[in-house]
Amino acid sequence: DVKVTQSSRYLVKRTGEKVFLECVQDMDHENMFWYRQDPGLGLRLIYFSYDVKMKEKGDIPEGYSVSREKKERFSLILESASTNQTSMYLCASSLGGGPTEAFFGQGTRLTVV
Amino acid sequence: AQRVTQPEKLLSVFKGAPVELKCNYSYSGSPELFWYVQYSRQRLQLLLRHISRESIKGFTADLNKGETSFHLKKPFAQEEDSAMYYCALENQGGKLIFGQGTELSVKP
Numbered sequence: 001d002v003k004v005t006q007s008s009r010y011l012v013k014r015t016g017e018k019v020f021l022e023c024v025q026d027m028d029h030e031n032m033f034w035y036r037q038d039p040g041l042g043l044r045l046i047y048f049s050y051d052v053k054m055k056e057k058g059d060i061p062e063g064y065s066v067s068r069e070k071k072e073r074f075s076l077i078l079e080s081a082s083t084n085q086t087s088m089y090l091c092a093s094s095l096g097g098g099p100t101e102a103f104f105g106q107g108t109r110l111t112v113v
Numbered sequence: 114a115q116r117v118t119q120p121e122k123l124l125s126v127f128k129g130a131p132v133e134l135k136c137n138y139s140y141s142g143s144p145e146l147f148w149y150v151q152y153s154r155q156r157l158q159l160l161l162r163h164i165s166r167e168s169i170k171g172f173t174a175d176l177n178k179g180e181t182s183f184h185l186k187k188p189f190a191q192e193e194d195s196a197m198y199y200c201a202l203e204n205q206g207g208k209l210i211f212g213q214g215t216e217l218s219v220k221p
Binding site for chain 2: 030031033035040041042043044045048050056058059090092094096099101102104105106107
């Protein structure tokens with residue numbers, strides 16, 4: 001079974017803090033994704049990585065950055081957390097090289113106070 | 114621009130009734146389309162993909178390139194179908210874009 005594991009299930013941070021969300025997959029997938037999930041807005045893509053150290057902006061990259069130093073790990077960084085970044089964050093991975101199934105993590109519920 | 118639109122936020126039907134969840138897309142290339150489902154307190158997971166042309170849990174979806182649609186259908190809804198459904202498009206670079214989601218509620 002493919003496993004996509006996000007480091008935290010729930011996180012509470014203060015405004016202005018630098019926040020790291022970690023995601024690890026164990027199936028040697030090429031592609032990894034970070035989304036935020038908000039009611040009525042669906043899943044919005046923040047960043048996409050198609051290889052180590054390669055990344056592409058999604059629809060809402062402002063206020064976020066990412067790091068992929070190793071194939072299995074994809075980190076989402078909130079440089080200076082703000083209350084409007086309170087959300088559910090989902091990480092996913094897929095094999096790549098064609099239309100393949102994406103596997104999702106359990107999600108991190110981030111609250112910025 | 115690549116976009117996926119699901120016009121209905123909530124769809125409520127009675128058990129045994131037919132269901133159709135709408136999905137329209139905007140993409141200049143040849144799209145790869147998927148339906149994902151999220152049951153209560155579970156991870157988002159793949160339901161079906163257009164390239165497989167299969168029926169999963171009684172659900173089917175047909176790609177209509179003329180209408181740029183990929184609607185999800187089931188002839189007889191069951192209570193266990195209640196969930197959040199997302200339509201998704203994968204572009205040729207592997208980027209996966211989702212719609213806003215439709216919450217399906219099947220009442221007894």
